[in-house]
Amino acid sequence: MYSYTLNHLVQFSKLNEQMIVLWNKKYKIFNDEKITKSSLFTKDDLKKLIIISFLVNSNQRYTVEKLCAQSISELCVIIEFELQNFLKKNNDFSSLVNLLVCFCFTYDAKSFDSILSICFKQMGIEDCCIKIVFPLISELAILLDMNSVYSSIKSFTKNLIRKQLFFLIKSTAYSSENKRTWLLFLPENEFNDIELLYGHLLLKLNGEKSIYLGENQSTESIKECLDNLNITHVLTYISNDYDQDQIKNSLEIIKRNQPNSIIFVATYNKLKEPITNEIPYININHPIIFKEYLDKIMAM
DSSP states (O other), rough: OOOEEEEHHHHHHHHOOHHHHHOOOOOOOOOOOOOOOOOOOOHHHHHHHHHHHHHHOOOOTHHHHHHHTTTTTHHHHHHHHHHHHHHOOOSHHHHHHHHHHHHHHHTTTTHHHHHHHHHHHOOOOHIIIIIIIIIHHHHHHHHHHGGGTTTTTHHHHHHHHHHHHHHOOOOOOOOSSOOOOOEEEEEOOOOOOOHHHHHHHHHHHHTTTEEEEEEEHHHHHHHHHHHHHHHOOEEEEEETTOHHHHHHHHHHHHHHHHTOEEEEEEESSSSSOOSSSSOOOOEEHHHHHHHHHHHHHOOO
């Protein structure tokens, strides 16, 4: 069973040590009356601290003292009630991202799904992805780099997000009128499909036709699709440690089979050096940038 240190609580809650110690001394958030740098905390301790921090910051009528007297299940009910007002009044979602990170690190799929579902419904799919989902993935990556022992959290979280995106994709109607056809795939040995799923969802929401091949696609699979369909646009995603030869081969096959297609290569960060100088492609490193390109394409 995972144990958390005071330093972990600081990382996840964004509260300083003095504040956490003071809250515990005055309001007894944790079972231990006195906490030190060597104190260890449970996942319930972490969850209670971050939920209380979120509620106090989101609405001044909540006090630390009153919230500390509540159970975690009672606090989760308060969050769902308060979230509606929070989303209406706030433009800074960092505390909400911290809350979702907490649910990831405590393996609380029920609370994660509930909160994210409310966010999608109230904010809209695009806003929620840009303002919450992608910052969540970024924050999680930073924390996992600092705490490698929690590597299973990454898979747990991505599967929770994937489930939400798959549901939204399934709930969105396909377009049969658009002449453009997009091909979406991850090259061989690439498995991070969150960005690709979001691209697929965004295309469907805007009435674009897209063929989603998914992760770890061989060059043979890509070629077969290109041979049988008139692909006008391609979207793929590569991670920071991508195989340059592999992605270059994929781009060459696309240009050889569909020379007029427009290729988008998505990354978290801008590429430090070109994948190839022989094949034109557009590197996008933020979902807003992809949406701007999509708007331009649709306006043509």
